[in-house]
Every structure is written in structure tokens, then in C-alpha cells.
Amino acid sequence: MTRAYATMVLLLTLAACDEQTPPTTTPAPAKLQPAPAAMPRLTRAQYDNTVRDVLGDDLSLPPTLEPDVAFEHLLTVGSAVAKVSPRGVELYEEAARSLAAQVAGKPERLVKLLTCKPTGPQDSACLSQFVGEVGDRLWRRALSPTEVATIAATATKAATALGTFEQAAEYALVQLLQAPGFLYRTEHGQADPAHAGCKRLTAYELASRLAYFLWAGPPDAALLATAKDGSLHDPKVRAAQVDRLLADPKLRRSVRNWAGEWLQLHDVAKLNKDPKVYKHFSSDLGPSAREETLRLVEHLAIDTDSDFRAFITTRTTFVDRRLAAIYEVPADNEKGHAAVTLPDYGERRGFLGQVSFLGHAAHPVSSSPTLRGAFVRRFLLCDFVPDPPANLNTAIPEPSPEAKTLRQRLTAHMNVPGCSSCHKTLDPIGFAFERFDGIGRYRSKDNGEPIDTTGDLDGVPFGDLDSLAVVLADSAKFRRCVTQKLYGYGVARPTVAGEKSQVDALAATFGKNGMKVNALMRDIALSDGFSRLACAGAK
Amino acid sequence: MRGCLPALLALILGCEGTATPAAGDAVADSKADVTFETKVAPFATKRLFVLDTIKFARQKPPGTVLGWDLDGKVSTADDKATCGKKDFVSPDGVAGIDNQFSLLVPLIEASGIAAFESLLQASVESGGVLLMVELVGLDSLTDDSEVTVRIRAGQGMPLLGTDGKVLTGQTFHLNKRDPATVCGKGKLVAGTIDVGPFDIDLPIQVFGKEYTLEMRGGRVRFHILDDQRVDAGLVGGGITLSSIAKIAKTAAEDQGNIDDIVESLTGTMGDLAQDATGTCTQLSAALTFTGVSAFFYPADVTKDKL
Numbered sequence: 001m002t003r004a005y006a007t008m009v010l011l012l013t014l015a016a017c018d019e020q021t022p023p024t025t026t027p028a029p030a031k032l033q034p035a036p037a038a039m040p041r042l043t044r045a046q047y048d049n050t051v052r053d054v055l056g057d058d059l060s061l062p063p064t065l066e067p068d069v070a071f072e073h074l075l076t077v078g079s080a081v082a083k084v085s086p087r088g089v090e091l092y093e094e095a096a097r098s099l100a101a102q103v104a105g106k107p108e109r110l111v112k113l114l115t116c117k118p119t120g121p122q123d124s125a126c127l128s129q130f131v132g133e134v135g136d137r138l139w140r141r142a143l144s145p146t147e148v149a150t151i152a153a154t155a156t157k158a159a160t161a162l163g164t165f166e167q168a169a170e171y172a173l174v175q176l177l178q179a180p181g182f183l184y185r186t187e188h189g190q191a192d193p194a195h196a197g198c199k200r201l202t203a204y205e206l207a208s209r210l211a212y213f214l215w216a217g218p219p220d221a222a223l224l225a226t227a228k229d230g231s232l233h234d235p236k237v238r239a240a241q242v243d244r245l246l247a248d249p250k251l252r253r254s255v256r257n258w259a260g261e262w263l264q265l266h267d268v269a270k271l272n273k274d275p276k277v278y279k280h281f282s283s284d285l286g287p288s289a290r291e292e293t294l295r296l297v298e299h300l301a302i303d304t305d306s307d308f309r310a311f312i313t314t315r316t317t318f319v320d321r322r323l324a325a326i327y328e329v330p331a332d333n334e335k336g337h338a339a340v341t342l343p344d345y346g347e348r349r350g351f352l353g354q355v356s357f358l359g360h361a362a363h364p365v366s367s368s369p370t371l372r373g374a375f376v377r378r379f380l381l382c383d384f385v386p387d388p389p390a391n392l393n394t395a396i397p398e399p400s401p402e403a404k405t406l407r408q409r410l411t412a413h414m415n416v417p418g419c420s421s422c423h424k425t426l427d428p429i430g431f432a433f434e435r436f437d438g439i440g441r442y443r444s445k446d447n448g449e450p451i452d453t454t455g456d457l458d459g460v461p462f463g464d465l466d467s468l469a470v471v472l473a474d475s476a477k478f479r480r481c482v483t484q485k486l487y488g489y490g491v492a493r494p495t496v497a498g499e500k501s502q503v504d505a506l507a508a509t510f511g512k513n514g515m516k517v518n519a520l521m522r523d524i525a526l527s528d529g530f531s532r533l534a535c536a537g538a539k
Numbered sequence: 540m541r542g543c544l545p546a547l548l549a550l551i552l553g554c555e556g557t558a559t560p561a562a563g564d565a566v567a568d569s570k571a572d573v574t575f576e577t578k579v580a581p582f583a584t585k586r587l588f589v590l591d592t593i594k595f596a597r598q599k600p601p602g603t604v605l606g607w608d609l610d611g612k613v614s615t616a617d618d619k620a621t622c623g624k625k626d627f628v629s630p631d632g633v634a635g636i637d638n639q640f641s642l643l644v645p646l647i648e649a650s651g652i653a654a655f656e657s658l659l660q661a662s663v664e665s666g667g668v669l670l671m672v673e674l675v676g677l678d679s680l681t682d683d684s685e686v687t688v689r690i691r692a693g694q695g696m697p698l699l700g701t702d703g704k705v706l707t708g709q710t711f712h713l714n715k716r717d718p719a720t721v722c723g724k725g726k727l728v729a730g731t732i733d734v735g736p737f738d739i740d741l742p743i744q745v746f747g748k749e750y751t752l753e754m755r756g757g758r759v760r761f762h763i764l765d766d767q768r769v770d771a772g773l774v775g776g777g778i779t780l781s782s783i784a785k786i787a788k789t790a791a792e793d794q795g796n797i798d799d800i801v802e803s804l805t806g807t808m809g810d811l812a813q814d815a816t817g818t819c820t821q822l823s824a825a826l827t828f829t830g831v832s833a834f835f836y837p838a839d840v841t842k843d844k845l
Contacts, residue, residue, distance in 0.1 A: 328708040328767075
């Protein structure tokens with residue numbers, strides 16, 4: 001496949017994508033009205049996992065690919081609406097060539113992928129077998145005989161010119177790895193026998209969606225086998241496969257991936273603070289804080305299968321020496337992260353007491369009740385928070401004898417026309433965290449003054465972070481928001497209004513079942529909304 | 540030579556103080572009834588501060604220097620009991636201050652190794668000199684009728700802050716040569732405590748070599764600024780010349796004829812603990828310090844390390 005051809009195919013595919021951006025503003029119906037088909041591009045994490053799972057986990061992965069973009073705050077959802085730049089196409093091609101060369105250039109790697117022994121450079125039968133088998137895994141569906149023949153023919157030409165079977169295999173891989181069938185999760189759907197006039201995912205598409213949801217990677221041979229024979233549409237087979245996927249260690253990487261996207265941990269890893277203001281800052285603090293949060297999510301969702309309200313309320317966290325120093329608790333491990341129990345008399349608890357939140361939702365030189373309040377609303381309550389208008393002066397008053405603390409200064413700012421509407425919904429939440437500075441260290445005073453951390457969350461009062469955590473964890477909005485974020489991650493496209501009833505039902509079950517993330521993932525994977533597509537005439 | 544000097548002069552202290560967090564993980568058993576209470580942290584009766592800066596007490600003006608009256612008398616140049624060593628006056632006018640080492644400081648600096656003090660500080664920041672003061676039985680950070688002070692020693696590479704100093708609140712291993720010396724019980728008055736005398740063997744590591752500095756009749760004083768820092772620290776006592784000689788001899792294995800140089804510098808400087816032959820076997824000294832809060836790893840973690 002030439003570069004021009006590959007580019008054309010990608011661009012054509014992208015053009016098709018654009019038309020499939022689903023609506024998000026239609027009124028909520030009483031019954032599920034599934035979303036139209038989408039064609040999400042593999043996110044960077046999914047790309048890496050697919051390459052590793054299929055071609056070998058020792059490959060050097062491409063340093064740069066077309067960047068992911070978030071939609072509804074999730075990269076996986078953004079993958080369904082993102083476009084690929086011309087440079088991105090080039091990067092995919094370069095990556096394909098690099099990966100193919102690594103596989104073909106090391107006999108032990110190639111031999112793992114071959115189920116036949118090539119008799120010579122132009123052993124077309126063995127080459128076709130290789131293309132068919134590896135292609136099925138990379139494209140997550142059975143390649144048609146024509147597709148196999150086309151790829152094998154091009155590869156055979158390479159073998160003729162270059163003289164080895166390995167180079168034929170390399171050229172076959174180059175084609176497979178830059179094709180839309182690999183880079184995109186195509187979801188065209190098929191007629192849904194249970195809902196006349198409507199569509200559902202094909203079995204292969206369903207297998208892919210399940211695997212990328214529960215493993216953040218491609219379906220394995222067993223799952224593809226149920227797609228090939230169509231049995232995956234049988235509810236019992238689907239449930240059995242979902243349970244198998246949930247029991248696999250690869251679940252961990254998907255849970256981490258989801259949490260990373262949901263909580264914006266990619267930004268946390270790049271945390272930057274003014275070193276003159278925050279002595280505890282170092283370049284490894286961001287990655288360390290990110291890992292702390294991921295460990296907590298793993299601990300609750302996988303290791304202990306706990307009530308996920310604990311994500312907000314728990315006194316358990318996972319710290320290394322640097323984080324322990326910030327939290328002023330003894331570390332329990334010389335290297336890496338280890339569980340510690342925070343004092344139950346302190347305010348610090350749960351995710352909202354972590355640097356991932358307190359340091360991330362803050363300015364480089366100070367705390368920010370506004371940013372912290374906005375984070376809670378956007379990511380934990382799924383409220384819509386608009387960005388400030390571009391021409392709005394967002395500067396808050398400097399400290400004065402009348403307004404020494406940040407809270408006092410922000411309260412004055414709230415009276416400025418154009419600012420008050422947002423600040424009144426954000427700051428009262430953010431004030432709860434004011435006893436934690438911009439990097440997350442506890443402080444008893446702000447600018448020499450006592451700190452007032454009282455506030456209310458949509459009318460429910462709280463005294464500080466400690467009590468806000470309880471209010472928040474018990475709120476129906478938090479429960480639904482977690483459900484929404486996990487559902488969006490699962491279906492890998494924007495959620496449409498017609499799915500509101502589906503998400504509501506999942507959230508209700510999530511609550512009834514003790515807010516177990518593992519069970520929620522299962523419910524989502526088995527839900528109608530997960531596998532059905534829009535009906536004819538649906539807007 | 541340079542490697543030995545911090546070891547020679549680093550007379551200091553240390554302690555542990557683990558404000559162990561209360562156990563009990565309130566895992567998500569929250570109710571929507573929003574009766575929040577103001578929780579009050581139980582007062583931590585044990586505190587540990589690691590020394591983050593250590594400096595020599597210098598004479599300024601000449602004859603005036605920080606330190607203690609270790610032998611309980613004001614000595615003059617003709618006092619045989621102090622081998623003819625004259626005492627100094629403290630900045631606040633107290634006579635009889637024993638700090639003969641302060642005479643060596645300008646000599647050391649004049650000898651071209653003025654980075655000596657920096658080297659000592661570097662040893663603090665690289666974990667070679669991880670000394671701590673521990674307060675036990677605290678009821679208040681300002682006034683307390685009886686508080687026990689211990690000197691402890693840590694081990695490991697400290698995390699440094701963006702200012703290059705040892706970070707507040709970090710965790711260390713207990714040094715296998717931890718002296719755990721009880722310096723004494725004292726009164727905390729307006730945040731300041733002063734205890735002694737005590738004898739202690741201070742473990743020090745310089746350039747990978749372990750040394751022991753013997754201090755006799757020592758005293759320590761410091762001021763608790765808040766729950767995270769101490770300042771105005773002063774520690775001093777009589778450093779045995781035999782331990783100095785031993786350190787010099789060990790250092791000489793790598794540093795040439797350092798033992799001869801040290802002998803020439805300190806051999807006649809003793810002013811305390813005169814023996815039967817009339818030789819003063821200890822050199823009075825004092826160092827200033829500040830400290831920041833610290834913790835020790837649990838014993839099982841440190842056990843593996845040791």
C-alpha cells in the first residue's frame with residue numbers, strides 16, 4: 001500500500017466520521033433510543049495495547065502519534081469525533097513501518113506469529129495464512145479473502161524484489177497497521193432482529209467494543225471465535241464472555257485507563273508549580289500523584305470490590321515518600337507507593353484530599369476555590385460548567401486589610417457583574433478545600449488569617465472537605481456521573497439524549513448494588529445501549 | 540582531608556517522633572444527614588525533628604560565642620584544670636562558656652578549606668549526618684512542665700525541597716547505630732527547652748565511611764516554632780580527643796596524612812576532663828541547628844533495610 005493510498009483511505013474514512021457525530025441535545029425519551037453508529041479511532045492507549053497484545057509486548061512503541069482529544073471530558077469518547085491531521089497520517093505510517101520492521105527483523109518475534117513454516121521467499125500460501133491470522137487479530141474481524149489476497153500480493157512483490165519471506169511479512173504488516181481496519185473501530189451495524197427497523201452492532205463490532213471497554217485492548221482469540229460464529233449475540237454467551245473479560249488481569253489496565261481519562265490524570269502527570277512557592281514540588285510529583293489516584297481506583301474497583309463512595313471518603317491512600325511528606329504522614333515503603341491510613345481526625349480523605357485534585361485544580365502559585373469547585377462540578381457531578389468568556393477580566397482583587405484571605409477576595413469578586421453567576425456555583429464548593437494550599441499541603445491559615453471552609457453543595461451544607469466528602473459521595477449526582485463516565489468510556493462515543501433512560505437505569509442499579517464498579521462495568525457491557533444502534537428515522 | 544572534617548565537627552542531635560495516624564478507614568459508610576462536626580486532632584505527644592541545617596558557633600566579636608558553661612566555672616588562661624584554656628562569654632553576657640572549638644573555626648577557614656561548613660551541610664543533605672531530636676511526653680508545644688528529649692539518628696537519602704534543604708514531613712529509616720540517647724527531661728518554656736548533661740556517641744557517615752563522634756557532658760537547647768519546625772538550636776559538649784583521633788586515623792586510610800594534621804590542630808586544644816596525667820581529654824564545642832518534622836519507617840520496613 002503506498003503512502004498516497006493509505007492517506008486517501010484514512011481521509012475518506014475521516015470524512016465519513018464527521019457525519020456521524022451524534023446529537024446531544026434532544027429531549028430525553030422514556031425509552032432507550034440508541035445512538036447512531038460511530039467509528040472511533042483507537043486512542044493512544046488502545047493503539048499501544050493492541051500492538052502489544054497482538055505483535056508482542058517487547059516492541060518499542062512509536063514515540064508520537066496523532067494526539068487524542070477529549071469529548072465529554074473523555075479521550076475515548078473524543079476518539080469518535082476527532083479528526084486526523086495530514087501529519088497524523090504520516091505518523092501512523094511511520095509507526096506502522098517501525099513496528100513491522102521490529103517484528104520482521106527479529107526471527108523470534110515473527111515465528112511467534114507464524115503458524116506455518118515458510119518454504120521460501122515466495123511461499124504465498126504461508127504468507128496468506130500469516131496475513132489472515134494476524135490480520136484478524138489486528139483488525140478485530142475476519143479479513144475477507146479479497147483483503148487477504150490484496151495484502152499478500154503486495155507483500156509478495158516485496159519478497160520478489162527483496163528476496164526474503166521476512167520482508168514479505170514486514171510489508172504485509174505495514175499494510176495491516178496503517179489501514180483503517182486497524183486504526184478505527186468500524187461500527188456499521190446490522191439489522192437487529194429484536195427491534196424491527198433498528199440496528200445492532202455486528203458480533204465482531206460487539207466483541208471489539210467489549211474488549212476495548214473491559215481490557216482497553218483488542219479481543220482475544222476466544223472472544224473473536226464467538227464473534228465469528230455469531231454466538232456472541234446470545235445473551236448467555238455474551239454474559240459468559242463479559243464475566244471472563246472481567247476476571248482477566250487486563251481489566252486492571254482498562255480501569256486505570258478509564259480513571260485516567262475521567263479524572264484528567266494525563267494533566268496531573270504534567271503538574272507544574274512555582275518552585276519558589278512550593279518547596280515540596282518536584283518534576284516527579286505529578287506522575288507520583290497520578291499513580292496514587294490510579295492505585296486507589298484499582299484498590300476499590302478491583303482489589304477489594306468496594307463501595308465506590310469510598311473513592312471520595314476513604315482514609316486509605318497510596319503514597320510514596322514525597323507524597324507522604326506532603327500529607328505529613330509516615331511513609332510505609334521506601335520505594336514506590338504503599339498503602340497508608342490517613343488520620344481519621346483530619347480533613348484529608350479520598351480523592352479530594354489527593355495531590356491529583358488539590359494540586360491539579362489549582363494555580364501554579366496558589367490554591368483556587370474556583371478551579372476546585374469547577375472540577376467537582378464537571379468531573380464528579382457531571383454538571384456543565386462553561387469556560388469564562390474570552391473578554392472577561394478574571395483577575396481577583398489583591399489582598400487588602402478588608403479582604404486578606406482568598407475566600408474574602410473571591411467573595412468580593414463574586415459581586416462583579418459577569419462573574420457572579422459562575423462563581424456562585426463553583427466557589428462555595430471550592431472553599432471546602434482552602435485549608436490545603438496549591439500543592440495539597442495542609443495549612444491552618446491563609447495570609448495569616450483563620451480559614452473558613454464552610455459552604456454548601458446545591459443547598460446541602462458542609463463544614464470542610466471532611467464533611468463535603470460525605471455529602472458528595474452520597475449524592476445521586478455523583479452516582480450518576482460515575483455511571484455516565486463509565487458508560488461513555490464503554491460505548492466510546494458521545495452519549496445521546498435517547499440514552500438517558502439507559503444511563504439512569506444503570507445508575508439506579510449501581511446504587512442498589514452498593515456502588516461496585518466491577519458490577520457496573522458488567523451491567524454496562526450487557527446493556528441494550530451498549531450493543532444497539534439507532535433505528536431508522538431516528539434523529 | 541575534607542572528607543574527615545565534617546565528621547570531626549558534626550556534633551549534633553536527633554530524635555524521632557511518630558505522630559502515628561489513627562487507624563480505621565471510614566470506607567464510604569456515609570449518610571446523607573449532614574451533621575458535620577469539627578474534628579479535633581489528638582495532640583501528638585511525641586514529635587521528631589530532623590536537623591536540616593547545622594553550623595559552627597562562631598566568635599563574634601572575638602571572645603563572644605554561643606555555647607554552654609560545661610564545667611560550671613569561669614576559667615582563665617592560667618586555670619590548670621582547663622589546661623590553660625580561657626572561657627568565653629555568650630552573646631547574652633553569660634560568662635564561663637566552653638567552646639574551644641570556636642578557636643579552630645578561623646584556623647580551618649584560613650587553611651583554605653573554607654568549604655568545611657558547606658561540606659557538613661552537604662553531609663546533612665546527602666544523608667551522611669541525619670541527626671534528630673525527639674520530644675516525648677509533650678502536652679503542649681509552648682509550655683510543659685516535663686518533656687523528655689532524646690537524640691536519634693536516621694539513615695537514608697533525604698528528599699530535598701526546591702530550596703535544596705531537607706523536606707519537611709518525610710520518613711527515614713532508623714540508623715542501625717541509633718544512639719537513642721535520653722538527653723534528659725526538661726521544662727518547655729515559651730516553646731524553648733534546654734536539657735543535659737548527657738553522654739552520646741553520634742553516628743556519622745562521610746563519603747561512605749562510618750565514624751563515631753563521642754560527646755560527653757553534652758547539652759542541647761532549641762525552640763519549637765510550630766509543629767513542623769524547630770530553630771535556635773544549639774548543641775554542644777566535650778568531644779573526646781580520642782574519638783577525634785580515631786576518626787582522623789580512619790579517614791587517613793583514604794585521605795593521606797590527615798591524622799597528623801588533625802593531631803596538630805586539636806591535640807593541644809583540649810579544655811575539659813583532665814586525666815591523671817594532667818591532659819585535657821575533651822575539646823569543648825558547640826553547633827547551631829534548625830530542624831523540620833520527620834518520621835521513622837515502621838520497624839519492619841527498616842528491618843529489611845538494615
